[in-house]
Amino acid sequence: MKRLASVDTQAPKPGFWTRIAHPGLFLGWSGHLVIPLILLTAGLMAWGLYLAFLASPPDYQMGDTVRIMYVHVPTAWLSQFCYAVMFVSAIGTLVWRHPMADVSQKAAAPLGAVFTAIALYTGALWGRPTWGTFWEWDGRMTSTLVLLFIYLGIIALWRAFDDQLKAARFVSVVTLVGAINIPIIKFSVDWWQTLHQPASVFRLDGPTIAPEILLPLLVMSGAFSVLFLTLHLVRMRTEIVKRRIRTLELAAARAAGGAQ
C-alpha cells in the first residue's frame, strides 16, 4: 500500500480519467456509490412494481399476463446492453490494456447471461398463455437463445484460464468477433424464420402501447438498468479485491521462501 501511495504522489498531475480508472482509487470512490445505488434501485423497483402490479390496467386482450412484460422487456434490453458494455470494455482491454476494462468485462459477462436467461424465461412464461406454447422458434427468441450461448461460452473461456490478465485479452478477441457476428446471427435467424413460418405471431407494436402501460415499463426499465449498474459496480469491486488478495498471497508465499 505504501509503495502504491508513493507512486501516486510522484505522478505529476493525473488527468480526470486516470484518477477515475485507477483500480485503487476506483475502490475508494465507488465505495461511496454502492449504498446510494442500492437505495435508488430499491426505490425505483418498488415504484415500478407498484405501477406494474397495482396501478396499471390489465391489457384488454391479454389480461393480467401483460404484467410479465414489465420484467421481460427490461431484462431483454439489458441482455443486449450488457454485451455493449463488454464490447466497449473489450476495446479498452485490447487497445489500452487497462486493468479496469478487464475487470468491467469480467463483471458484465455473468450479469448479461442472467438477464438473457430471465428474458428467455419470462418470454416462455408469457408465450404459454398468449401463443399457447412455451417455446416457439421465433426469430427473436432464437437469436436471444444464441446470445445466451455466446455469453455462456465467454464465461466458460474466462474460467478455462488460470491467468486472468491473459484471459481478459483472449475473451476480448472473442467478444469483438461475437459483436460483429451477433447482427449477422440475428439477420440469419430472421431470414430463416420468415421462410419457415409465414404465419403471423403476436407482436406488440411500439406506437400502440397505451401510456398507462408505457409508464410502468419505463420505470421498470430504469430500475433494472440501475440494478445492473449496482451489480456491475459491486462485482467490479469484488474482482479488484480478489485480485489484490491473490497478489498479496503470492507475495506472502514468495516471502515465506517459495522462490529460493
Place this chain on the structure above:
Amino acid sequence: MRAFLAIVGRDLRLGLRQGGDMLTLVLFFVIVATVLPFAIGPDRSLLARLAPAIVWVAALLAQLLSNERLFKSDFADGTLDVLRHGALPLEAVVAAKMLGHWILTGLPIIAATPILALMLGMDGTALGLAAFSLLLGTPALVAFGAVGAAVTVGLKRGGLVAPVLVLPLSLPVLIFGTGAMAPMVPGASGQAFLLLAALALAAVALIPFAAAAALRIAGE
C-alpha cells in the same frame, strides 16, 4: 506470396504424411451422417427431406473436431513463434494455415458427399446443391473455427471450450447452407447462396486478423 505458399505446402505435406487424419475425418463425417438415419428410421422419403440437415450437421461436427489441430502442434513445438517473427505478417500466416486446413478437411468432406447422397436418397440436383453449398460454407466454418482454435491454443484443458464458442458463431453458416440446399420458398435458394458466399468471404477476409491477435497474446 512464396512464403504464403510455402506455409500452405508445409501444412499439406504434414497433414498428408501423418496419414490417417484425413481418412479418419471423412470416416467421421460419413458415420455421423449414417448414425442419424438409425435414430430417425429407414423412411426414405423422410430421410431425403432431412438430407440437407444431416449433411450440414455432419459437416459442422467434423469440421469442429478437426479445428483443434489448426494451431495446437505448431504452438506447442514453437513453430508459431518462429513464424510470428518471420517476414510474413502473422495474419497472412493464419490465412495460409486456414487455406491448408481447408484443403485437408473441407475438400475431403465435399468429396465424400456423393456417398451420403446415395444413402440419403438425394437426386443429382440435390447432390450438386449440397456440394456447392459445402464448397461455399466450409471456408467460413474453418474461419470461425480458427478463432476458437486461436483463443484456446495455450489451454491444456480447453478441449470443450472452443466448440462451445464456435458453434453459436457458425449458426448463420448452417442456416444459409441448409437454406441453399432445401429451398422452402422458390427462389430462396439463390438468395441463400449469395448470403452464404458473402458470409464466407467476409469471414475469410476478417477473421485472420482476430485469430492472429489471439495468437500474439498466446505467444507472449
